Amino acid sequence: MTPAGLRLTGLAPVVEVAEPVYTxxxxxxxxxRVPPRRRDSHLSRLFAAPEARLRTGGVLELDLGSMTxxxxxxxxxxxxxxxxxxxxxxxxxxxxxxxxxxxxGDGWSLEAVYVGPGRIGDVVAHVRQRFAALxxxxxxxxxxxxxxxxxxxxxxxxxxxxxxxxxxxEVPPGPGLRGRWRGVLGELAAWEAPARQAGAWAAxxxxxxxxxGGPPGPRGFxxxxxxxxxAVGLLPADGRHGWNxxxxxxxxxxxxxxxxxxxxxxxxxxxxxxxxxxGGAWPLLxxxxxxxxxxxxxxxxxxxxxDRLTLVDARLRCAFSRxxxxxxxxxxVTAVDLRRGxxxxxxxxxxxxxxxxxxRSSVEALHxxxxxxxxxxxxxxVPEASRAAALAAAAGGALLDDVRTLCRPLDEPAALDAGxxxxxxxxxxxxxxxxxxxxxxDAADREDPDPAREIVVxxxxxxxxxxxxxxxxLARSDPAGSARTIRDxxxxxxxxxxxxxxxxxxxxxxxWEKILSTDLAVPFYERLVRLLLELDTPExxxxxxxxxxxxxxxxxxxxxxxxTRxxxTRxxxTxxxxxxxxxxxxxxxxxxxxxxxxxxxxxxxxxxxxSDDLLVVWVVPPGGPVHVVTCLVDRAELARAVADFNRxxxxxxxxxxxxxxxxxxxxLLGATLWDVVPRxxxxxxPDAPVTVVPYxxxxxxxxxxxxxEAGTYLAQRHAIRVLPALAILPxxxxxxxxxxxxxxxxxxxxxxxxxxxxxxxxxTERCFDEIAELYGPGAYQVxxxxxxCLATLREVAGEGSVLYFATHARAxxxxxxxxxxxxxxxxxxxxxxxxxxxxxVPGLGLRADLVIxxxxxxxxxxxxxxxxxxxxxxxxxSGPTALITTLYPVGERATLDLMTExxxxxxxxxxxxxxxxxRAQAGFAAAQPAAAQEPHIWAxxxxxxxxxxxxxxxxxP
Numbered sequence: 001m002t003p004a005g006l007r008l009t010g011l012a013p014v015v016e017v018a019e020p021v022y023t024x025x026x027x028x029x030x031x032x033r034v035p036p037r038r039r040d041s042h043l044s045r046l047f048a049a050p051e052a053r054l055r056t057g058g059v060l061e062l063d064l065g066s067m068t069x070x071x072x073x074x075x076x077x078x079x080x081x082x083x084x085x086x087x088x089x090x091x092x093x094x095x096x097x098x099x100x101x102x103x104x105g106d107g108w109s110l111e112a113v114y115v116g117p118g119r120i121g122d123v124v125a126h127v128r129q130r131f132a133a134l135x136x137x138x139x140x141x142x143x144x145x146x147x148x149x150x151x152x153x154x155x156x157x158x159x160x161x162x163x164x165x166x167x168x169x170e171v172p173p174g175p176g177l178r179g180r181w182r183g184v185l186g187e188l189a190a191w192e193a194p195a196r197q198a199g200a201w202a203a204x205x206x207x208x209x210x211x212x213g214g215p216p217g218p219r220g221f222x223x224x225x226x227x228x229x230x231a232v233g234l235l236p237a238d239g240r241h242g243w244n245x246x247x248x249x250x251x252x253x254x255x256x257x258x259x260x261x262x263x264x265x266x267x268x269x270x271x272x273x274x275x276x277x278x279g280g281a282w283p284l285l286x287x288x289x290x291x292x293x294x295x296x297x298x299x300x301x302x303x304x305x306x307d308r309l310t311l312v313d314a315r316l317r318c319a320f321s322r323x324x325x326x327x328x329x330x331x332x333v334t335a336v337d338l339r340r341g342x343x344x345x346x347x348x349x350x351x352x353x354x355x356x357x358x359x360r361s362s363v364e365a366l367h368x369x370x371x372x373x374x375x376x377x378x379x380x381x382v383p384e385a386s387r388a389a390a391l392a393a394a395a396g397g398a399l400l401d402d403v404r405t406l407c408r409p410l411d412e413p414a415a416l417d418a419g420x421x422x423x424x425x426x427x428x429x430x431x432x433x434x435x436x437x438x439x440x441x442d443a444a445d446r447e448d449p450d451p452a453r454e455i456v457v458x459x460x461x462x463x464x465x466x467x468x469x470x471x472x473x474l475a476r477s478d479p480a481g482s483a484r485t486i487r488d489x490x491x492x493x494x495x496x497x498x499x500x501x502x503x504x505x506x507x508x509x510x511x512w513e514k515i516l517s518t519d520l521a522v523p524f525y526e527r528l529v530r531l532l533l534e535l536d537t538p539e540x541x542x543x544x545x546x547x548x549x550x551x552x553x554x555x556x557x558x559x560x561x562x563x564t565r566x567x568x569t570r571x572x573x574t575x576x577x578x579x580x581x582x583x584x585x586x587x588x589x590x591x592x593x594x595x596x597x598x599x600x601x602x603x604x605x606x607x608x609x610x611s612d613d614l615l616v617v618w619v620v621p622p623g624g625p626v627h628v629v630t631c632l633v634d635r636a637e638l639a640r641a642v643a644d645f646n647r648x649x650x651x652x653x654x655x656x657x658x659x660x661x662x663x664x665x666x667x668l669l670g671a672t673l674w675d676v677v678p679r680x681x682x683x684x685x686p687d688a689p690v691t692v693v694p695y696x697x698x699x700x701x702x703x704x705x706x707x708x709e710a711g712t713y714l715a716q717r718h719a720i721r722v723l724p725a726l727a728i729l730p731x732x733x734x735x736x737x738x739x740x741x742x743x744x745x746x747x748x749x750x751x752x753x754x755x756x757x758x759x760x761x762x763x764t765e766r767c768f769d770e771i772a773e774l775y776g777p778g779a780y781q782v783x784x785x786x787x788x789c790l791a792t793l794r795e796v797a798g799e800g801s802v803l804y805f806a807t808h809a810r811a812x813x814x815x816x817x818x819x820x821x822x823x824x825x826x827x828x829x830x831x832x833x834x835x836x837x838x839x840x841v842p843g844l845g846l847r848a849d850l851v852i853x854x855x856x857x858x859x860x861x862x863x864x865x866x867x868x869x870x871x872x873x874x875x876x877x878s879g880p881t882a883l884i885t886t887l888y889p890v891g892e893r894a895t896l897d898l899m900t901e902x903x904x905x906x907x908x909x910x911x912x913x914x915x916x917x918x919r920a921q922a923g924f925a926a927a928q929p930a931a932a933q934e935p936h937i938w939a940x941x942x943x944x945x946x947x948x949x950x951x952x953x954x955x956x957p
Contacts, residue, residue: 097113518866542594
């Protein structure tokens with residue numbers, strides 16, 4: 001009985017991924033085996049429960065769930081050689097699987113190579129898997145040794161050779177691999193030894209390496225992967241048992257002699273890239289880039305920019321295909337700069353500059369002809385001819401003046417529409433004037449036509465006809481329509497370039513690397529936002545701003561809410577290989593997704609962005625359109641004002657001069673950051689929340705303390721809540737919807753003892769009942785002293801809707817100093833030193849809706865493009881919808897008083913938490929004498945996150 005008719009189902013697979021390793025200069029060094037990364041989790045899903053069907057005639061069907069591969073099988077010794085392929089109808093990279101299926105106990109074992117599309121580039125994987133026969137077919141017999149009919153031998157078309165990992169040699173022409181190849185992964189000696197001894201070339205097929213007239217070597221195969229630069233296959237590991245994954249790489253073709261122009265280098269590189277020969281394309285594309293840079297003219301025309309843009313796009317594709325992401329930031333910056341050059345300014349692709357140049361040169365030549373005729377006619381005895389010539393010359397001069405005025409650089413479609421209409425009107429008027437000059441009345445008593453008069457008439461009428469041709473040329477060129485098309489394509493290209501950053505992030509599995517990649521992408525996004533604003537598309541610019549911030553944070557929220565929470569550290573310590581859970585990460589924020597986020601948000605949004613000295617502020621009222629304000633600021637002065645306030649805020653007592661300096665810093669920040677926001681776009685109700693999304697150093701700004709010209713603090717006018725990005729709103733909202741509208745309940749850790757750092761908070765412990773009792777009988781638990789420890793926190797992590805920490809804290813603000821070592825001080829417990837570090841927070845399993853971090857600088861940390869890295873990020877990423885944090889050190893008495901008033905406004909008056917915090921801060925501000933105001937006492941407290949809305953509040957009796 002033959003294996004035909006077998007139906008097998010796969011059991012748990014063992015998957016290993018092969019990936020290339022490059023040297024710092026971009027050359028391929030070797031390949032390595034690695035466990036599947038988070039981005040490769042689809043491999044485990046593909047091979048979770050495959051089904052193989054071996055039909056008569058050597059036909060194979062392999063069902064991997066999301067796709068079915070078709071191919072063939074045939075006997076090869078005591079095994080079956082399988083080969084199958086799936087071609088995506090959309091023209092994507094095909095998926096192939098090649099390997100051996102052999103009997104093993106009461107089942108079968110598969111050893112195969114899978115090559116297919118991954119989230120980023122192609123995936124080469126070594127798959128080991130047990131298969132069992134489906135019950136209907138019973139136990140399969142061993143395979144027969146005859147070859148199934150109609151099947152093509154692998155040895156005839158799958159050949160390769162090599163000596164060792166550093167060697168390469170020529171393989172004779174044939175249906176297999178051609179050119180120079182070298183082994184970059186796997187031990188090749190098992191099949192190469194006979195060829196080496198005989199001094200002949202080796203061809204690898206199902207019978208192993210052979211030479212003309214020689215015996216076959218060990219059985220195995222090598223076949224091309226998707227690109228001609230890579231070949232992969234299986235060879236016996238020791239000649240008898242097991243299999244070895246081998247990878248060969250093309251060693252490169254010798255370059256053709258003679259110099260090449262930049263355009264030739266670019267074309268050759270793109271051709272190789274199209275063929276999938278990334279190793280050969282990369283050095284040519286690099287050389288072309290250097291050649292273009294060396295020949296860059298001072299004002300390169302649009303065609304030159306287009307050539308360079310094509311080159312950059314090819315280099316981006318090549319970098320992704322090779323997994324060489326180190327050059328992506330520089331390439332993306334270059335790409336957006338080139339896009340700006342061909343879209344805006346006098347080097348753009350718009351036909352307006354060429355049309356203007358053509359019209360100007362034509363009108364100048366016409367004016368010269370008319371002036372010459374007028375000069376000749378001036379001495380003619382017939383006054384009518386002289387008068388007509390003068391009129392024609394005057395019309396030509398007026399037209400030339402108009403053309404010189406109107407043919408100025410324009411790139412906005414609306415301005416181009418107006419410019420084209422004005423230029424067309426000037427041309428039409430000039431044509432009419434020339435016709436009028438040609439019809440100037442002649443002397444009635446002249447019987448014979450005057451030759452001079454005829455010349456004037458012919459010149460004027462010819463000029464009018466020439467002007468009509470210019471009008472038709474201007475209409476056909478359609479500068480405004482072309483500008484709109486170019487802008488639309490640039491906006492589309494902006495989405496593609498932003499998608500490149502997301503692909504780049506997809507290559508990174510470590511959360512810390514994702515944070516750093518967000519920082520590396522900042523120069524690209526700064527240019528992209530500027531370009532989109534210049535294109536007058538504030539919604540697209542806001543979407544780009546969102547894509548530039550908190551992307552790793554959004555990933556962490558998404559993973560945390562789906563059960564694959566990452567700690568956000570350099571070493572997560574979870575042991576997760578990324579094969580389970582949702583690995584897609586945060587959604588891309590395009591304009592449609594942004595509109596959905598804003599439509600679901602019930603508060604005014606004020607989002608900031610800084611690019612050099614350009615400050616961009618987007619203001620979006622609830623349900624309203626996107627408004628944008630741009631202004632130039634002194635970035636250094638802004639940074640000094642932030643630093644001055646934070647320095648002064650660390651002083652418990654201020655003298656008059658220090659108070660004046662603090663007031664000046666807050667007024668400068670208020671004028672720069674808030675006075676530019678149109679007041680009519682802000683809510684009239686001071687308790688209606690305003691969602692502020694800072695940028696960069698603005699995360700250190702105490703927005704509630706910003707002052708206007710009258711000295712009024714922002715906390716007295718608006719309730720401010722801070723978010724690192726709008727993109728996290730849906731995840732925070734989803735958290736809130738899963739929690740019922742039960743009355744708030746409190747779990748508090750107060751004055752831990754012994755404190756590992758800082759003085760005891762005796763006053764806070766003695767007076768904390770005033771806060772706790774506001775929750776009502778049985779709705780609070782307060783742990784003090786030695787009970788305020790990590791062990792207790794783990795016990796009560798799933799209890800209470802409010803988690804309160806009354807203790808000490810310290811923030812680490814240097815990005816290189818491990819900001820995730822920022823900590824809250826708790827009482828020591830067995831196995832723990834009492835310092836609750838930020839990296840430990842995500843593992844606590846918190847279920848509180850609001851976390852109050854009533855300690856020093858709990859909202860501080862290392863400021864990155866991905867937000868503030870520290871305690872606030874760790875806690876918000878671990879389950880709550882909102883935090884109350886502090887930006888700098890705070891006093892015990894002020895903290896206790898402010899938190900007491902906050903709870904009274906919240907729990908007794910039924911206000912939303914963000915509004916209750918505003919009321920408490922505004923009350924403190926109003927209570928301070930005008931001559932002795934110290935806003936730092938209350939302004940450190942920041943409402944961070946979303947939190948419940950008004951109708952979700954449950955008022956305490």
